[in-house]
Amino acid sequence: MGTINPELLLAAVIVAATPILLAALGELVVERAGVLNLGVEGMMITGAICGFAVAVNSGSPALGFVAAAAGGAVLALLFALLTQVALANQVASGLALTLFGLGLSSLLGQGYQGIKPPPTPRLDLGPLSDIPFLGRVMFSHDLMVYLALGLVAAVWAMLKYTRAGLILRAVGENHDAAHALGYKVVRVRVLAILFGGACAGLGGAYISLVRVPQWTEGMTSGAGWIALALVVFASWKAGRVLLGAWLFGGVTVLQLNLQAAGFAIPVEFLSMSPYLITILVLVIMARDKSCAPASLGRIFHASQ
Amino acid sequence: MLRLEPRPQPSRLWTLTTPPLAVLITMIAGGALFAALGKDPVEAIATIFWQPLFGEFSFYYRPQLLIKAAPLILIAIGLSLGFRAGIWNIGAEGQYIIGALAGAGVALAFYPYESALIFPLMVLAGALGGWAWAMIPALLKLRFGTNEILVSLMLVYVAEQLLAAMALGLMKNPEGRGFPGSRNLRQYDSAHNAELIAGTGMHWGVAAALIAVILAYILLSRHSLGFHIRLAGQAPRAARFAGVHPGRLVVFCLGTAGALAGLAGMFEVAGPAGQVSIDFNVGYGFTAIIVAFLGRLHPVGIALAGLLMALTYIGGEMAQSTMGLPAAAIQLFQGMLLFFLLAVDLLTNYRIRLRQREVA
Numbered sequence: 122m123g124t125i126n127p128e129l130l131l132a133a134v135i136v137a138a139t140p141i142l143l144a145a146l147g148e149l150v151v152e153r154a155g156v157l158n159l160g161v162e163g164m165m166i167t168g169a170i171c172g173f174a175v176a177v178n179s180g181s182p183a184l185g186f187v188a189a190a191a192g193g194a195v196l197a198l199l200f201a202l203l204t205q206v207a208l209a210n211q212v213a214s215g216l217a218l219t220l221f222g223l224g225l226s227s228l229l230g231q232g233y234q235g236i237k238p239p240p241t242p243r244l245d246l247g248p249l250s251d252i253p254f255l256g257r258v259m260f261s262h263d264l265m266v267y268l269a270l271g272l273v274a275a276v277w278a279m280l281k282y283t284r285a286g287l288i289l290r291a292v293g294e295n296h297d298a299a300h301a302l303g304y305k306v307v308r309v310r311v312l313a314i315l316f317g318g319a320c321a322g323l324g325g326a327y328i329s330l331v332r333v334p335q336w337t338e339g340m341t342s343g344a345g346w347i348a349l350a351l352v353v354f355a356s357w358k359a360g361r362v363l364l365g366a367w368l369f370g371g372v373t374v375l376q377l378n379l380q381a382a383g384f385a386i387p388v389e390f391l392s393m394s395p396y397l398i399t400i401l402v403l404v405i406m407a408r409d410k411s412c413a414p415a416s417l418g419r420i421f422h423a424s425q
Numbered sequence: 426m427l428r429l430e431p432r433p434q435p436s437r438l439w440t441l442t443t444p445p446l447a448v449l450i451t452m453i454a455g456g457a458l459f460a461a462l463g464k465d466p467v468e469a470i471a472t473i474f475w476q477p478l479f480g481e482f483s484f485y486y487r488p489q490l491l492i493k494a495a496p497l498i499l500i501a502i503g504l505s506l507g508f509r510a511g512i513w514n515i516g517a518e519g520q521y522i523i524g525a526l527a528g529a530g531v532a533l534a535f536y537p538y539e540s541a542l543i544f545p546l547m548v549l550a551g552a553l554g555g556w557a558w559a560m561i562p563a564l565l566k567l568r569f570g571t572n573e574i575l576v577s578l579m580l581v582y583v584a585e586q587l588l589a590a591m592a593l594g595l596m597k598n599p600e601g602r603g604f605p606g607s608r609n610l611r612q613y614d615s616a617h618n619a620e621l622i623a624g625t626g627m628h629w630g631v632a633a634a635l636i637a638v639i640l641a642y643i644l645l646s647r648h649s650l651g652f653h654i655r656l657a658g659q660a661p662r663a664a665r666f667a668g669v670h671p672g673r674l675v676v677f678c679l680g681t682a683g684a685l686a687g688l689a690g691m692f693e694v695a696g697p698a699g700q701v702s703i704d705f706n707v708g709y710g711f712t713a714i715i716v717a718f719l720g721r722l723h724p725v726g727i728a729l730a731g732l733l734m735a736l737t738y739i740g741g742e743m744a745q746s747t748m749g750l751p752a753a754a755i756q757l758f759q760g761m762l763l764f765f766l767l768a769v770d771l772l773t774n775y776r777i778r779l780r781q782r783e784v785a
Contacts (some may be wrong), residue, residue: 207768353575
């Protein structure tokens with residue numbers, strides 16, 4: 122146990138939390154608009170390979186992240202077409218998206234195994250990085266970490282203070298009333314779904330470009346589903362998504378460190394822990410259902 | 426300008442025609458995909474859908490059809506009950522693994538003792554294992570109101586880790602020279618899920634799948650519980666007034682799905698797979714979701730859809746070896762099928778009408 126360094130551990134937690142933070146934040150916006158997109162895992166893995174492939178071929182991680190967001194959004198567009206235009210069941214469509222994304226990513230990823238992506242540079246924050254302890258933990262990361270944190274604040278402020286946020290919430294709480302008021306329910310939802318897809322794509326690319334950094338098939342291994350659970354955990358509030366992401370990041374990093382330290386528990390049982398903790402968290406948070414958007418998962422059709 | 430008009434009832438005609446239509450569209454889109462990969466699309470589609478049945482080596486591939494279809498149908502039948510009632514068990518893959526572990530566990534515990542009772546015991550253990558694994562999301566949903574989608578899915582990852590732990594630890598073959606994986610149950614007569622009729626691929630799992638199809642058909646069309654399942658899915662409020670107990674439905678639907686998935690896993694580990702190994706599960710639990718929807722959640726439809734999906738597995742393997750088509754392309758092909766099915770389902774529930782632009 123003596124080999125675990127708290128500074129490095131906490132810095133690793135922040136890195137491990139970033140992919141699920143991004144994905145969960147996107148899904149939060151989608152769900153606040155009243156749409157349940159279970160395809161997060163599929164969009165993440167598609168983003169992971171799109172980002173990886175573009176970064177490797179162009180040599181630029183930044184371009185990779187842009188491609189990842191685009192890839193995730195394109196996949197999300199399929200979901201939007203299915204659920205908003207073809208009015209298909211959202212649960213089934215989300216599952217379809219995940220199955221499709223897993224297949225697509227392993228097809229796209231052929232020939233990318235065992236390659237190292239170009240390194241994503243650390244952001245130079247000057248004197249901030251030199252603060253003892255805090256500098257190492259908080260101010261020694263790449264741009265995406267800060268982008269994710271900024272996005273938390275932006276989503277929070279957008280939902281709470283802006284007109285656009287109010288419309289989004291209205292659509293999610295009661296789509297019939299929002300429609301009667303003249304808001305374009307379908308348009309708002311499609312935009313939210315696209316945003317969610319882009320965020321999931323970024324999260325996936327963060328795994329393949331920074332966290333691992335490598336491409337292997339099915340490498341997101343349930344991170345998208347954990348992100349979905351995170352939204353429930355956060356009671357659909359942006360600030361609490363951050364808290365939840367750090368918690369899950371903490372569990373992941375801790376179990377990896379315990380594996381590396383050769384702890385007496387078999388590796389497989391340690392690897393289970395993030396999933397078991399997710400179930401535990403779902404059980405604890407399930408009592409509080411009041412915060413869920415009222416129109417979540419319901420199909421909207423202006424029949425009148 | 427096109428306009429959608431909800432139908433008062435789902436169209437019967439389109440309910441039956443959308444699955445073949447979706448298959449057709451998938452073939453076209455899949456052909457385009459294969460062409461983009463630089464393969465001859467017509468040859469690829471023919472290799473997947475025609476060669477295994479009527480081609481030169483069909484004597485080898487035809488039995489495979491039943492072997493691959495049996496687990497898909499068994500699992501999909503169970504899932505369809507829940508899907509009809511709006512209970513989303515998507516963790517069948519985990520229940521399948523646990524069923525296999527429980528069944529194999531019984532067999533390995535008795536090894537090398539031979540008795541006719543061992544196989545029935547394994548069947549029981551497999552069903553119980555899958556059932557117990559599915560009871561976790563069911564009971565958590567009942568007691569705490571947790572979302573069964575997320576819990577059942579998380580348990581898939583837990584089950585995969587458990588499988589790895591078993592294959593490398595407790596169930597590892599002591600005479601396996603250190604290689605991971607259990608003893609081969611095919612070499613253990615009492616536990617071997619052998620072919621019932623040699624050369625047909627017909628094993629006990631196929632028989633179980635057939636029985637499950639018939640029982641599910643009777644349940645849904647003749648039994649009050651089946652009526653309650655359908656009612657709860659179509660009109661949850663009306664169902665509550667009619668005295669349907671939602672909790673009981675959750676336990677029944679998840680439990681049945683788990684038991685059937687567990688059975689599928691047990692038959693697989695005792696027969697075609699032969700041993701508990703790290704890569705024992707190949708995603709039947711997820712493909713079965715596509716099978717259930719493609720079969721319109723109807724037992725007979727599921728049987729047909731299961732056979733079709735099994736064909737894409739076998740044909741896919743064939744296309745892989747003869748044409749060098751990547752395995753992932755087949756996976757993508759299966760995913761596309763569900764996509765197109767959900768999209769053309771619009772025609773079942775809505776009418777498309779032409780409309781003149783009206784003055785607002």
